[in-house]
Amino acid sequence: MTFKKTFKIGLIALASFLITNCNEEKKNNPKQEVKPEVVTPKVFKATIKLKTSVEDKFSLIMNNVKIDEFQKMNISAYEVIPTSTAxxxxxxxxxxxxFSNLIILDLGNKAEKNVEISSVELTYGSNAILASNDQIKDYFRLNKFVSYDDENNIFVTKKINGQHFPRLILKxxxxxxxxx
Known part of the structure; x- marks a missing residue:
């Protein structure tokens, strides 16, 4: 046998050996599914069900949101809530x-009003809090322009010295x- 023939036979044998062993290894080690870790994004969401006796602009405010070590900002989102029976x-x-350590629900300053809140749902990432009508006063601190009527489960806004800034501050x- 010549060197070329011996070399070719050796290469064919080596290739056959590698192919056979690779196929056996695949059979012995079936693919294992890698389940990706589910990461819930850190997004703050608030859903508040309410009705008001006076149409007004209601706002959810995040005060002192840290931008960097030197700057902070306030962020607010508002919606006009009409007078409604529903x-x-x-x-x-x-x-x-x-996210902020100071979250405020502004009940609008147009006029004095009664506000009934049936539920508040707050989520941040995978954490959630749901407060029903009778629990809401335990989750929020009232400023001086708001009182709570326990008998009717409503918030009553009021003017003081001509000013009207009713707010509920998340505890x-x-x-x-x-x-x-």
Whole structure:
């Protein structure tokens, strides 16, 4: 046998060996599915079901949102809520990564009014909080322009010295639950 023939036979044998072993290895190690880790984006979303006795502009405000070590900003989203016998929905979704330690629901300053809130749902990432009508006053602090009527489960706004800025401020312990 010549060197060329021996070399060709050797290459063919080596190729056959490699092909056979690779096929056996695939049979012995079936593909294992790699399940990707599901990461819920850190987006703050609020859904508030309410009705008001006076049409007004209701706002959800995030104050002192940190931009960098030197700058902060305030972000607000508003919607005009009409007078209605049915519940209206105020739904706000902020950008990913935007969150604040001071979240305010502004009940509008057009005129004094009664506001009934049937539910508040807040989510941030995979954390969610749902407050029903009778729990809402436990989740929010009222400023001096708002009182709560326990008998009728409504918020009553009022003017003080000609000013009217009724706001519900989300309590720090609720914010901390959302940030976990």
């Amino acid at each position: 519940m209206e929905t105020l739904e706000v979704t902020f950008f990913e990564g935007i 720090p312990n609720i914010i901390n639950k959302l940030k976990k």
